[in-house]
Amino acid sequence: MTGPGERVTVPVPILLYHSVSDTPSSFISPYAVTPATFARHLDVIAESGAATLTVSDLRSALASGTALPQRPVLVTFDDGYLDTLTTAAPLLAERAMAMTAYVISGAVGGVSPGGDPMMSWSQIGELAGSGAEIGGHSHTHPELDTVPAHRVRDEVAVCKDRLEQQTGQQVRSFAYPHGYSSPRTRRVVEQAGYSSACSVKNALSSPLDPPYAISRLMVMATTSDETIRGWVAGNGAPVGQDEERLLTRGWRAWRRIGVRWGRTPHWAHAC
Numbered sequence: 214m215t216g217p218g219e220r221v222t223v224p225v226p227i228l229l230y231h232s233v234s235d236t237p238s239s240f241i242s243p244y245a246v247t248p249a250t251f252a253r254h255l256d257v258i259a260e261s262g263a264a265t266l267t268v269s270d271l272r273s274a275l276a277s278g279t280a281l282p283q284r285p286v287l288v289t290f291d292d293g294y295l296d297t298l299t300t301a302a303p304l305l306a307e308r309a310m311a312m313t314a315y316v317i318s319g320a321v322g323g324v325s326p327g328g329d330p331m332m333s334w335s336q337i338g339e340l341a342g343s344g345a346e347i348g349g350h351s352h353t354h355p356e357l358d359t360v361p362a363h364r365v366r367d368e369v370a371v372c373k374d375r376l377e378q379q380t381g382q383q384v385r386s387f388a389y390p391h392g393y394s395s396p397r398t399r400r401v402v403e404q405a406g407y408s409s410a411c412s413v414k415n416a417l418s419s420p421l422d423p424p425y426a427i428s429r430l431m432v433m434a435t436t437s438d439e440t441i442r443g444w445v446a447g448n449g450a451p452v453g454q455d456e457e458r459l460l461t462r463g464w465r466a467w468r469r470i471g472v473r474w475g476r477t478p479h480w481a482h483a484c
């Protein structure tokens with residue numbers, strides 16, 4: 214285990230997956246990996262000697278001062294694709310690895326805009342019952358930093374309520390749709406009772422990450438095994454970012470203009 218003095222510098226790779234499928238729709242295919250690829254990634258994690266944790270286990274350990282495993286790696290899924298349960302979860306279970314699945318509550322039992330099947334409520338219950346952490350990913354997947362405050366509150370609270378009612382478990386972690394958040398969004402998520410929230414940032418996380426702006430690394434269809442190997446070893450990406458990059462802020466302003474033009478933010482944008 215790592216001593217308290219060293220703990221703050223440990224980079225924590227938090228991998229973000231969407232679909233794990235040989236037959237993803239064109240909507241999600243840039244963000245999908247095949248089952249064979251996913252299994253190879255898990256083997257890279259196992260071979261590195263890393264220990265997997267859920268996001269809430271990581272945050273609880275940090276909050277309580279419990280020592281982290283020497284090499285923590287987190288595996289997360291966004292949106293709630295059916296293959297998270299049917300394909301990814303068994304491959305993780307074979308290796309006794311933990312996962313956190315962030316679910317769009319309003320998409321449960323339906324299909325993605327590309328037609329990919331999403332988990333039903335009973336399937337989400339099955340996943341939760343297997344030990345996976347279920348987190349919130351909003352109700353309809355809008356870009357939360359560009360919609361009115363009352364809608365942000367609804368998206369965040371309705372998602373938490375529905376998931377908790379259906380799973381009977383407390384939903385403690387949130388992931389911002391598309392990875393986008395703002396100081397206001399982060400406050401709303403905290404006020405709704407979540408104890409952590411993940412963004413994307415394409416950076417390694419660290420114990421210094423703000424609890425409502427946890428960095429993740431998005432795994433794309435084009436992400437190479439060597440990239441995964443580097444991330445798992447704590448290399449190949451910046452470590453955390455306390456402040457948003459100017460680029461991110463500029464991109465948000467551009468998207469606000471898009472909204473004024475009448476472009477409705479909806480979950481038709483992947484990730």
Ligand SMILES: [Zn+2]
Nearest residue numbers: 291292391484
């Ligand atoms: Zn998403």
